[in-house]
Amino acid sequence: GAVVSQHPSRVICKSGTSVKIECRSLDFQATTMFWYRQFPKQSLMLMATSNEGSKATYEQGVEKDKFLINHASLTLSTLTVTSAHPEDSSFYICSARPHIYTEAFFGQGTRLTVV
Amino acid sequence: KQEVTQIPAALSVPEGENLVLNCSFTDSAIYNLQWFRQDPGKGLTSLLLIQSSQREQTSGRLNASLDKSSGRSTLYIAASQPGDSATYLCAGTNFGNEKLTFGTGTRLTIIP
Numbered sequence A: 001g002a003v004v005s006q007h008p009s010r011v012i013c014k015s016g017t018s019v020k021i022e023c024r025s026l027d028f029q030a031t032t033m034f035w036y037r038q039f040p041k042q043s044l045m046l047m048a049t050s051n052e053g054s055k056a057t058y059e060q061g062v063e064k065d066k067f068l069i070n071h072a073s074l075t076l077s078t079l080t081v082t083s084a085h086p087e088d089s090s091f092y093i094c095s096a097r098p099h100i101y102t103e104a105f106f107g108q109g110t111r112l113t114v115v
Numbered sequence B: 001k002q003e004v005t006q007i008p009a010a011l012s013v014p015e016g017e018n019l020v021l022n023c024s025f026t027d028s029a030i031y032n033l034q035w036f037r038q039d040p041g042k043g044l045t046s047l048l049l050i051q052s053s054q055r056e057q058t059s060g061r062l063n064a065s066l067d068k069s070s071g072r073s074t075l076y077i078a079a080s081q082p083g084d085s086a087t088y089l090c091a092g093t094n095f096g097n098e099k100l101t102f103g104t105g106t107r108l109t110i111i112p
Helices: none
Strands: A004-007 A010-013 A019-025 A032-038 A044-051 A067-073 A076-081 A090-096 A110-114 B010-014 B019-025 B030-038 B044-050 B056-059 B062-067 B072-077 B086-094 B106-111
Touching (some): A010 A019, A019 A090, A019 A110, A032 A067, A032 A076, A044 A067, A076 A090, B010 B019, B019 B106, B030 B062, B030 B072, B044 B056, B044 B062, B044 B072
Parallel strands (some): A010 A110
Antiparallel strands (some): A004 A019, A019 A076, A032 A044, A032 A090, A067 A076, A090 A110, B019 B072, B030 B044, B030 B086
């Protein structure tokens, strides 16, 4: 099946710094990618929809200035957690589909720990 | 607004048994439904996608069904193995909306 690659898989950063997470679709182009956050033992919470060539659409309650999303090409979306704080520590996962209504593929996830 | 529920939240069965995982959704306008598994600390692995025009899909020991009229999908796992232990998530897509609405997940443990 199609592959979505996410990097890094784990990152530890100091409070106040910024962290960038990359999501790549390796064998298909994706005009839309999705970013999720997952808390321990809970399901996925959609944070934002990343749109190639335009601004991301954020879900209610998600701070767009805290979680910067850039979708500069048809195969790459990035999520930058700015001025990270310990409460931003979480598991972040991206997703993409070759076409609307087709199978969705997920990255391996990124475990962010802010100390 | 589509809401997706999975019951039970956790399930333990002996190795070799057949089992069924349940997924319920509130909006019958669901366009397709996808089943995933998630291993601890990992991303999601796609298992099966059932399109709107289909009623079921099969892959190996897995069979998923979709009944839009009753608002239910089931994932049947035959001859369960310890390697099947994981959290299983279902997610639906409504027509006109690219977003996936996820269920709450079922944590499955297969006892050797």
